[in-house]
Amino acid sequence: MLHFRSFRGIGHAPLYVIVGFITILSVLPFVTDNQFYRGVAVLVCINAVIAMAWDVFSGLTGYLNFGIAFSFGVGGYIAAYLSTNFALNPLVSFILSGLGAVALGLVIGAPSLRLKGHFFILVSLLVPLASSSLLNYLIVQDGSIFGVNQLINNTSYIYINAVALFSVAALSMYFVSESNFGLLLKAIRENEIAAEASGLNTGRYKMIAFSISSFYAGLAGALYVFLNGVASPTDFGLTFSALPVMMAALGGMGTIVGPIIGASIVEGLIDLLRIDVIQDARLLIASLLLLIVLIYAPRGLWGTLFGGRKLGR
Amino acid sequence: MDDELPLLLVSSLTKHFGGIKAVDDISFSVKRGEVTGIIGPNGAGKTTLFNLITGFVRPDAGKITFKGRDITHESTANIVRSGIARTFQLVRPFLNLTVEENIKIPTILSSKKFSSSPEKIVKKVVEMVGLERKAGEKANTLTHAELKMLEVGRAVVTKPDLLLLDEPYGGLSRNELSTVTNVISRLSSEGITILIIEHRLSELMKNVRRVLVMDQGKIIADGQPEEVVRINRVVEAYLGAKYREVQEDAAEGE
Numbered sequence: 001m002l003h004f005r006s007f008r009g010i011g012h013a014p015l016y017v018i019v020g021f022i023t024i025l026s027v028l029p030f031v032t033d034n035q036f037y038r039g040v041a042v043l044v045c046i047n048a049v050i051a052m053a054w055d056v057f058s059g060l061t062g063y064l065n066f067g068i069a070f071s072f073g074v075g076g077y078i079a080a081y082l083s084t085n086f087a088l089n090p091l092v093s094f095i096l097s098g099l100g101a102v103a104l105g106l107v108i109g110a111p112s113l114r115l116k117g118h119f120f121i122l123v124s125l126l127v128p129l130a131s132s133s134l135l136n137y138l139i140v141q142d143g144s145i146f147g148v149n150q151l152i153n154n155t156s157y158i159y160i161n162a163v164a165l166f167s168v169a170a171l172s173m174y175f176v177s178e179s180n181f182g183l184l185l186k187a188i189r190e191n192e193i194a195a196e197a198s199g200l201n202t203g204r205y206k207m208i209a210f211s212i213s214s215f216y217a218g219l220a221g222a223l224y225v226f227l228n229g230v231a232s233p234t235d236f237g238l239t240f241s242a243l244p245v246m247m248a249a250l251g252g253m254g255t256i257v258g259p260i261i262g263a264s265i266v267e268g269l270i271d272l273l274r275i276d277v278i279q280d281a282r283l284l285i286a287s288l289l290l291l292i293v294l295i296y297a298p299r300g301l302w303g304t305l306f307g308g309r310k311l312g313r
Numbered sequence: 314m315d316d317e318l319p320l321l322l323v324s325s326l327t328k329h330f331g332g333i334k335a336v337d338d339i340s341f342s343v344k345r346g347e348v349t350g351i352i353g354p355n356g357a358g359k360t361t362l363f364n365l366i367t368g369f370v371r372p373d374a375g376k377i378t379f380k381g382r383d384i385t386h387e388s389t390a391n392i393v394r395s396g397i398a399r400t401f402q403l404v405r406p407f408l409n410l411t412v413e414e415n416i417k418i419p420t421i422l423s424s425k426k427f428s429s430s431p432e433k434i435v436k437k438v439v440e441m442v443g444l445e446r447k448a449g450e451k452a453n454t455l456t457h458a459e460l461k462m463l464e465v466g467r468a469v470v471t472k473p474d475l476l477l478l479d480e481p482y483g484g485l486s487r488n489e490l491s492t493v494t495n496v497i498s499r500l501s502s503e504g505i506t507i508l509i510i511e512h513r514l515s516e517l518m519k520n521v522r523r524v525l526v527m528d529q530g531k532i533i534a535d536g537q538p539e540e541v542v543r544i545n546r547v548v549e550a551y552l553g554a555k556y557r558e559v560q561e562d563a564a565e566g567e
Contacts, residue, residue, distance in 0.1 A: 180421045183410070187418050190407035197367065197401070198467065199393035199422035 045162035051247035051259030057213035059254035062189030067124035069240035075218025080231035101218020132236035252303025326375030337530030353527035398473035
């Protein structure tokens with residue numbers, strides 16, 4: 001096991017990393033017009049956002065959500081539905097997708113957040129899988145599948161949106177994690193009973209954190225659907241639930257910047273190395289990578305250097 | 314006039330766990346500024362009483378009034394914010410947060426207007442519980458005694474009206490006892506009303522003027538420490554074989 005001494009007073013190091021990422025993403029189109037690199041960057045953005053969204057709830061409160069694909073999928077379906085049925089400003093339908101993911105997330109989240117530990121994990125795991133099955137059933141029934149208005153399917157437009165979403169998501173969630181509100185979420189993670197004894201209405205705070213998480217996961221889902229041009233039940237699949245957890249654990253849970261690093265490795269590095277494989281093989285590679293990292297650096301890459309926490313309570 | 318009202322009024326409080334009467338029709342009141350000890354054998358219902366007062370456990374019957382307001386069915390968060398703080402028998406620190414962060418958390422939630430900035434208050438409390446050298450360290454680096462003090466610091470940082478201490482001396486060595494005793498007397502001198510569950514009678518007696526004795530969910534005695542230990546029923550129920558030990562303990566303390 002590596003015993004890095006955690007750097008003391010790391011100050012704004014995470015902020016510099018985030019700003020660095022935003023800068024690279026912003027100048028990339030001016031450096032190269034290679035569509036492949038652009039595509040990889042968009043996928044890194046989407047994955048980083050969903051991994052950070054996972055982290056802002058699970059990494060901070062300690063409630064491991066193995067079903068963030070639910071919010072991701074809901075956001076995507078709402079975006080697809082709005083874009084095919086109404087002539088809305090894409091930005092409006094984008095935000096509505098996020099809000100819709102929050103609303104549906106709370107319907108599911110409100111009762112399940114009362115569950116502790118393993119029971120919460122089980123419910124979180126099953127909800128998106130059940131949703132996926134239901135949507136598959138509906139497709140068999142009427143043969144319809146949600147497409148997206150082709151006008152939006154413009155690579156430059158998507159690139160700009162991806163970078164904008166990444167920037168807003170990373171900065172806002174980082175500030176959440178560093179704020180007093182974030183400290184209270186960490187108190188829930190460290191000891192929920194002591195948090196209550198300190199005067200914290202833990203139920204309300206968990207719901208707020210869950211809503212922030214669902215919102216950004218929904219936005220990531222909407223962007224993903226615009227990118228693919230179609231919303232499908234696979235958006236609710238295990239891949240989109242498991243990968244964000246892996247990215248966060250790989251980079252360092254509860255750090256917000258860790259998931260960005262995790263996403264860059266799992267999504268970016270694997271793509272840039274042109275390991276041209278299907279998504280499931282990516283999951284396999286990510287698992288092996290995670291296994292190796294967690295053996296030698298159980299707090300994840302960033303977490304081991306700058307302080308984070310181990311997977312699990 | 315406010316002084317004449319009891320700060321805490323517990324009436325006919327009852328809680329059963331299955332067939333066990335953990336707290337059985339208990340009534341008592343606590344005046345503002347009092348420091349009261351609660352003693353009794355294991356399983357007497359002392360911690361359950363604390364859990365009921367702080368809303369962690371819901372009573373089957375009875376009523377709890379705090380500062381003239383019925384708090385029987387309030388949530389823990391509301392009860393704490395109305396001015397009751399507690400510690401736990403087994404410490405419950407926020408292990409991966411620093412000592413300062415641990416103590417800061419209740420101040421974020423408190424609705425009270427502090428006289429100075431929260432940072433200063435946190436610093437003062439960290440000093441009071443003797444952890445200033447560890448202020449920036451994570452709680453997982455503290456010793457058991459330090460964690461006990463951290464727990465007290467976290468409970469008192471918001472200047473509660475009523476402080477419930479659940480075995481503050483538990484697991485401490487002889488040298489460490491006096492630190493806790495000093496902190497308790499200091500808190501008491503600041504006007505905080507305190508209820509202390511404790512087994513170490515000799516240490517407890519240094520701070521309390523009144524003792525409630527619990528046995529099998531009931532209060533079997535209530536009075537000054539010297540009186541209470543002379544009541545036969547108390548000696549039987551609680552002290553029993555331990556009586557001599559206690560006497561020796563007391564003699565040693567003098």
